[in-house]
Amino acid sequence: MTHLNLLFEVQALYTECAAALDEGEFERWLGYFASECSYSIHTKENIDRGWPIALMSCTNRGMLIDRVAAVLKSSFIIARVQRRIVSGVRLREGPEFPLRTQASFAVFETFTGEPSTLFVVGRFDDVVCREDGVLKFAQRRCVLDSSIVPNSLPYPL
Amino acid sequence: MHKLVTWPSEGLTRVPHSVYADPAIYEQEQIRIFRGRSWNFVGLLAEVPRPGDFVRAYVGETPVIVARESESQVNVLVNRCPHKGVQLCQEWAGHTKTFACPYHQWSFDLNGSLRGLPFRRGVDGAGGFSAEFDCGSHGLDRLHVTTHNGAIFASFSADTPDFARYLGPANLMYFERVFDGRPLRVLGKMRHRVATNWKTLVENFKDPYHATLLHVFFATFGIWRAGQRTEVRIDESGGSSTLVQQSPVVLQKARADEIRSDIADQMKVFRQDFLSLAEPSILKVLREFPEDEDTVTMQTLWPNCAVHQNLNSLGVRLALPRGPHMIEIHWTFFGYETDTPEMTERRLLHANFFGPAGLVTGDDIEIWQLNQRGVATTPSGVARLEAGGSGTEDADFVITETAVRAFYKHYRKIMEL
Numbered sequence: 242m243t244h245l246n247l248l249f250e251v252q253a254l255y256t257e258c259a260a261a262l263d264e265g266e267f268e269r270w271l272g273y274f275a276s277e278c279s280y281s282i283h284t285k286e287n288i289d290r291g292w293p294i295a296l297m298s299c300t301n302r303g304m305l306i307d308r309v310a311a312v313l314k315s316s317f318i319i320a321r322v323q324r325r326i327v328s329g330v331r332l333r334e335g336p337e338f339p340l341r342t343q344a345s346f347a348v349f350e351t352f353t354g355e356p357s358t359l360f361v362v363g364r365f366d367d368v369v370c371r372e373d374g375v376l377k378f379a380q381r382r383c384v385l386d387s388s389i390v391p392n393s394l395p396y397p398l
Numbered sequence: 399m400h401k402l403v404t405w406p407s408e409g410l411t412r413v414p415h416s417v418y419a420d421p422a423i424y425e426q427e428q429i430r431i432f433r434g435r436s437w438n439f440v441g442l443l444a445e446v447p448r449p450g451d452f453v454r455a456y457v458g459e460t461p462v463i464v465a466r467e468s469e470s471q472v473n474v475l476v477n478r479c480p481h482k483g484v485q486l487c488q489e490w491a492g493h494t495k496t497f498a499c500p501y502h503q504w505s506f507d508l509n510g511s512l513r514g515l516p517f518r519r520g521v522d523g524a525g526g527f528s529a530e531f532d533c534g535s536h537g538l539d540r541l542h543v544t545t546h547n548g549a550i551f552a553s554f555s556a557d558t559p560d561f562a563r564y565l566g567p568a569n570l571m572y573f574e575r576v577f578d579g580r581p582l583r584v585l586g587k588m589r590h591r592v593a594t595n596w597k598t599l600v601e602n603f604k605d606p607y608h609a610t611l612l613h614v615f616f617a618t619f620g621i622w623r624a625g626q627r628t629e630v631r632i633d634e635s636g637g638s639s640t641l642v643q644q645s646p647v648v649l650q651k652a653r654a655d656e657i658r659s660d661i662a663d664q665m666k667v668f669r670q671d672f673l674s675l676a677e678p679s680i681l682k683v684l685r686e687f688p689e690d691e692d693t694v695t696m697q698t699l700w701p702n703c704a705v706h707q708n709l710n711s712l713g714v715r716l717a718l719p720r721g722p723h724m725i726e727i728h729w730t731f732f733g734y735e736t737d738t739p740e741m742t743e744r745r746l747l748h749a750n751f752f753g754p755a756g757l758v759t760g761d762d763i764e765i766w767q768l769n770q771r772g773v774a775t776t777p778s779g780v781a782r783l784e785a786g787g788s789g790t791e792d793a794d795f796v797i798t799e800t801a802v803r804a805f806y807k808h809y810r811k812i813m814e815l
Contacts, residue, residue: 282755284587284588284589286490286587286589287586287587290490290491290586290587292584292585292586292587293585293586293742293746294585294586294587294588294731294746294749295586295746295749296588296753296754296755297750297755298746298747298749298750299750300747301677302676303675303676303677304676304677304680304750306676306677307675307676307677307680308750308757310618310673310676311615311618311757314614314618314673315614315615315617315618315619315673315757316614316615316757316760316761317612317614317760317761317764317765318760318764319764319767319768388490388587388589389589389590389591389726390588390589390590390591390754391590391591392590392591392592392593392754392763392764392767393590393592393754393755393760393763393764394590394754394755394760395755395760395764
């Protein structure tokens with residue numbers, strides 16, 4: 242039962258995190274990360290080849306804050322609505338902390354006057370810790386299935 | 399031949415929108431440029447270090463296989479079985495002795511020769527191929543190849559000038575700043591598909607005018623660009639050029655007291671209230687290229703390739719045409735085998751400025767799409783290139799489109815437009 246509660250709690254973290262981004266609430270999104278954290282977006286191609294490059298790589302919280310500031314204040318981004326579908330959340334290691342967790346994601350995009358399209362599909366490969374009693378991401382790695390991204394990837398996933 | 403477009407009488411300062419949208423012009427570009435006398439970047443020797451290694455790449459829209467046959471020989475083969483036209487190789491990379499077509503199992507060795515032909519004599523003496531069928535004339539199409547300090551280029555034409563002459567002395571010098579002969583280490587690939595024309599990217603890479611105005615990241619975080627020392631070096635043909643600029647990091651050091659209000663007033667994006675980076679160490683740069691440590695370079699190689707050396711990031715990118723309204727951009731990031739772990743860390747961090755999620759290139763990607771929407775819906779329109787005069791000579795100032803005009807000078811010659 243404890244395990245189920247924990248899984249439910251992890252699921253809630255994933256759901257809230259996705260909702261914050263869908264709603265453009267980037268500051269709130271930052272709140273789901275631990276004080277010591279990292280965030281990166283990779284492609285499966287690079288991982289399979291053993292290449293370290295990431296499409297987005299924040300190795301600490303400060304970099305994540307700067308990325309959000311850049312999105313909000315300094316980037317030219319064509320307006321769009323994004324919708325994240327997160328599914329299949331699972332505990333790979335736990336219930337002892339830090340947890341290793343995974344989930345699949347699909348992100349849809351809708352531009353003004355255009356029908357909705359599928360943007361990217363992939364897997365979250367994360368480390369979750371408990372900080373001040375609340376679950377937070379200590380590490381979030383997004384791995385895209387495709388090696389090719391449509392247009393640009395301005396927002397975190 | 400009937401001209402595909404009548405170029406506006408102003409000449410070099412105008413580009414008709416139809417060159418970005420007309421399928422007939424696109425088709426001629428494939429023939430005259432990408433399958434003509436051009437050197438097309440197809441990869442790094444470091445991607446195929448051992449005999450038998452191969453990677454998949456493109457020359458224009460033609461899919462090719464880059465295969466290392468031996469220590470000294472790299473072949474570039476069209477990825478298409480000569481029997482029925484089936485694409486042979488689907489994986490991005492691998493190691494093999496032969497490429498076999500999945501359809502009828504024709505198999506080819508690493509130089510493209512047809513080596514295996516099942517049921518060549520038929521079954522039970524019936525059918526099969528005649529004795530006159532010459533395996534030697536049914537190999538994979540093979541391109542001409544040149545390598546330069548670890549970079550591999552391919553050409554469909556036997557008459558493409560040798561690589562040094564192709565780039566010209568000034569561009570060769572900057573190419574060899576990055577490709578200096580040290581063995582390279584691949585750090586990875588980024589690929590994205592953007593709804594624009596391939597020339598829009600090339601123009602963007604050659605245009606220092608936009609950087610100050612569009613790339614707000616630097617201005618927002620107090621890194622001054624409008625006054626930065628800039629040189630544009632253009633080869634004799636006009637096709638290739640290099641943009642040399644003061645490093646953003648050098649500018650950051652000098653920022654507060656150098657900002658001139660007469661410049662700032664012209665920049666909508668300019669902020670008096672600079673934000674400060676929570677993690678300013680992202681802009682820490684390790685010294686390399688000691689002969690000219692304070693500059694960054696953006697080099698464009700005719701027709702659709704660019705090499706960047708900016709902060710500690712090194713990379714090659716290709717704007718691969720996928721019809722008049724679509725491109726794929728393939729980036730290869732690398733360092734040197736001799737890099738320290740600290741240098742590799744810098745190169746990886748500084749990749750944050752580039753690619754589909756790039757803090758700087760992200761702005762460009764959006765503009766390229768909007769640019770295509772404009773030109774594709776008004777084929778009778780023209781672009782105006784009058785910044786920095788009307789010529790195609792080298793420049794030592796930032797507000798200029800000279801390299802873009804030079805590109806179209808060469809383009810018109812090759813395309814006979």
